[in-house]
Amino acid sequence: MTPLEYALRMQERGYHVFPTTRMKLPALRSPHRNDPPGAPRCRGECGRFGHGVHDATNDPDRLADMFAAAPYAAGYGVACGRGDYPLLGVDLDRKNGVDGVAAFIRLAEQYGVTIPDTTTIATASGGQHRWFIGPAGAPVQNSASKLGPGIDVRGYGGYLIGPGSMTTKGAYTVAHAHPVAEFPDALVPLTLTPPPKPRLPMPTMPGPRRGAALLGLVKFVLESGQGELNNRLYWAACRAYETGTDADAISRALVDAAVSLGHPDRAAERTVSSARNAPTRNRP
Known part of the structure; x- marks a missing residue:
């Protein structure tokens, strides 16, 4: 199968996708690379291709046009944080003596939760991407090792490399084809951006x-x-x-x-x- 065919298959499941290179980067260059300093930042409002994850779409015609504009694309990215049932990715690295999978298990034990079976992608470097349904409307941001060593989170504005994609280190493949599960409630607060300190009394009054x-x-x-x-x-x-x-x-x-x-x-x-x-x- 071609990268476009893999991407279309994922798009049919309701995900927003876009083409990527073997370096796991967006395949289309920014149309604003020659804009003057201080120009307003565009995240796709101009309608042109080249805004990275902000180009991600679930429109098959637009997706095909993007791949046509990037014939060298070797894979595709799946946008996180979109819709009422947003994708939340947990990237578990296994390298340089760090085992993110073991760290994730320890984290769940610490909070007394069971990690549900879910779609799991084997990365080209020997790690895992576990796909979850995140909390809709929540400020889940991208983070690196915030939850523990080797545990990265992909939230709004982030993306995961989709199965079938080819990278410089090899292919991404489906390790476990379980339905995507909800992210454990008890771990949700750990992924959120802290709110500003409210000026409210602690509610311990009689x-x-x-x-x-x-x-x-x-x-x-x-x-x-x-x-x-x-x-x-x-x-x-x-x-x-x-x-x-x-x-x-x-x-x-x-x-x-x-x-x-x-x-x-x-x-x-x-x-x-x-x-x-x-x-x-x-x-x-």
Whole structure:
């Protein structure tokens, strides 16, 4: 199969993809490489090819046009962080004495979670890419070794090299063809960008003031800026559950606040439930 055929197969599964080189880099050069210094940054708004992961598409015609413009492409990238069920990639390296797979297992044991079976890609260098469904709307960013040695995360703005791609070190292949599983809730907070410190009292007040504290936390969620919503929702839920207020009331109030800002219902419920079940020592 050609790289385009592999990419089209992945596109048919709903993923956004784009052509890459044997160096695992975007195959199309930026159309803005000769722009004058200080020119506005374009992430594909101009409609031309050459914006890396921002070119990623699930339109088969546009994808074919991209590969036609890059006949030397040797593979394809799969964009992370797109849609209501965004792809979250966990890149586990095995090199230079570091075993990311073992480190990921230790991390799960530390937080008392079981890593679910999921789509797993064998990388050309002997590591693994594990594909998960990440939290929709959450500020999961790319990180290197943040979760542990040899564990890199690919979130919004990142991409994974797709199976069937050829690189300078060899081919990427499917190691396990399980359905893509949800990323363990207890590990989600570790992948998020910390929110700014809120100027709210710690909600440990006696009975009559608990309602006011919950209202303050709802307001904290409603004031979320771009990219902050899921992280603020999780923090507010953790604080609210520490007050001893009725758990169902907390869930309804915070989920309703997040949904009013466009957060998908299911994703908001997952985030609040994760905060409710998180051990106190693991709460931010």
